[in-house]
Amino acid sequence: MSFTRRIFLSSAAALAAGPASARLAIDGGSPVRSKPLRSRLYGPLYYDQMEWGFLKEVWEARAPFRFWGMDRSVIPPKVATFEREFAGFMQSKYALGVTSGTAALQVAMAALEIGPGDEVIVPAWTWHSCFNAVVMAGALPICAEIDSSFNLDPADIERHITPRTKVLMAVHLQGNPANMDAVLRVARKHKLKVLEDVSQSVGASYKGKPLGSMGDIAIASLQVNKTISAGEGGAVYTNDPLLFERAIRFHDVGGIRAPHTDWLGETREEPFIGVNYRMNEFSGAVLLAQIRKLPRVVSDIRGVAKRVYEGIADLKHLELRGLPDPAGELGSAVFIGFPGKTQRDKFMEAMRAENVPVGPPGGSVLLPTQPHILAKRATHPNWPTWNSPEGRAVSYGAESCPKTVAILDRFAGVSLDPKFTEADTRDIVAAMRKVHPVVMEG
Numbered sequence: 001m002s003f004t005r006r007i008f009l010s011s012a013a014a015l016a017a018g019p020a021s022a023r024l025a026i027d028g029g030s031p032v033r034s035k036p037l038r039s040r041l042y043g044p045l046y047y048d049q050m051e052w053g054f055l056k057e058v059w060e061a062r063a064p065f066r067f068w069g070m071d072r073s074v075i076p077p078k079v080a081t082f083e084r085e086f087a088g089f090m091q092s093k094y095a096l097g098v099t100s101g102t103a104a105l106q107v108a109m110a111a112l113e114i115g116p117g118d119e120v121i122v123p124a125w126t127w128h129s130c131f132n133a134v135v136m137a138g139a140l141p142i143c144a145e146i147d148s149s150f151n152l153d154p155a156d157i158e159r160h161i162t163p164r165t166k167v168l169m170a171v172h173l174q175g176n177p178a179n180m181d182a183v184l185r186v187a188r189k190h191k192l193k194v195l196e197d198v199s200q201s202v203g204a205s206y207k208g209k210p211l212g213s214m215g216d217i218a219i220a221s222l223q224v225n226k227t228i229s230a231g232e233g234g235a236v237y238t239n240d241p242l243l244f245e246r247a248i249r250f251h252d253v254g255g256i257r258a259p260h261t262d263w264l265g266e267t268r269e270e271p272f273i274g275v276n277y278r279m280n281e282f283s284g285a286v287l288l289a290q291i292r293k294l295p296r297v298v299s300d301i302r303g304v305a306k307r308v309y310e311g312i313a314d315l316k317h318l319e320l321r322g323l324p325d326p327a328g329e330l331g332s333a334v335f336i337g338f339p340g341k342t343q344r345d346k347f348m349e350a351m352r353a354e355n356v357p358v359g360p361p362g363g364s365v366l367l368p369t370q371p372h373i374l375a376k377r378a379t380h381p382n383w384p385t386w387n388s389p390e391g392r393a394v395s396y397g398a399e400s401c402p403k404t405v406a407i408l409d410r411f412a413g414v415s416l417d418p419k420f421t422e423a424d425t426r427d428i429v430a431a432m433r434k435v436h437p438v439v440m441e442g
């Protein structure tokens, strides 16, 4: 029997059961909405005179470089103030603005002194940059499974730990904190450093603590798909003055200057080789306005998510994605689970027909199945990562992460927009209430 036919029969049965179960749009019924609902870019949605005013100040002062302007004795204030306020929001002692989240990850690797011979445990499902930063440092990335939060599965970490393991990378994906109590427990037991990647969850918290404030060092992307943005940008933050100094030096060709020298009070490190990932004052201007709006963005998006969660809470057979701290979640997406891929795909298809599109987990890649990772291709054939006995022995592929594959196959979610109206969230709830029972019981 075809999917449509089966859905039709079951939706007809559901129709008989009560008014909430109208005929599905995929079967020819009226869709919940006439036009598809789509979430937009959070940061730019909130742009107003504040960003404009700060940008104008940079332009009028003709001071786009963060370390000096026309008057070389005056330090322009935008990036420096953004760093202070970002650190304050994150309840961390120090923060450094950089050019992207990818750059921030490389800076964090250098700060942690990760290099050839070291291993870093990363989740099998995350963005390319997490894996690439480890390779760019010359170290070996080892992929661990995710759990139903879509984040590093603490129960799968220990089997990957070797005497060479130095860092656990806890990535908080799609607005959802990782299970930090359990991750930190494993890290302490094995004396490993924890790098938190907060890129997809800026503004979220775990048990009252801002994400990124629990590990040794954290990074955030401020690229346009993230909670706040200047188009591109990134930040590295930590409570550790040595890690901060190493981060500063790496991002600025080995050097350190004011205002960071003043912030640190004293230096503890000699110069070493670095890059140029410095943030400019135009980006700093936009991000300074954006960090001041972050509490409002977070409160708006959580309000939207709350209406959706409340509207579907009583659905029979409802399985939410794993939420290690529901109160701390950003609320940028609501994901629900199905017994398997068949039902999940049916749900997605039927929701799309209702003009309330849902998608599988997104914004990341299944790292072990990427062709260049399977082929172990770095920037040079003699790159240290896969030229060690351990690097030669490591094997990737979907078979290395079956749990991750199964989770990614059976969840679907709706991406939320902080400015969705009450009517928008009523439509999301109505479509889910219409389709979910048919898929689960059909």
Ligand SMILES: Cc1ncc(COP(=O)(O)O)c(C=O)c1O
Pocket (backbone or CB within 6 Å): 100, 101, 102, 103, 126, 127, 129, 130, 171, 197, 199, 200, 221, 222, 223, 232, 233, 234, 363
């Ligand atoms: C989890 C995660 N880490 C790092 C990055 C890299 O950030 P950027 O695009 O700013 O380089 C991203 C970007 O999407 C991300 O999702």
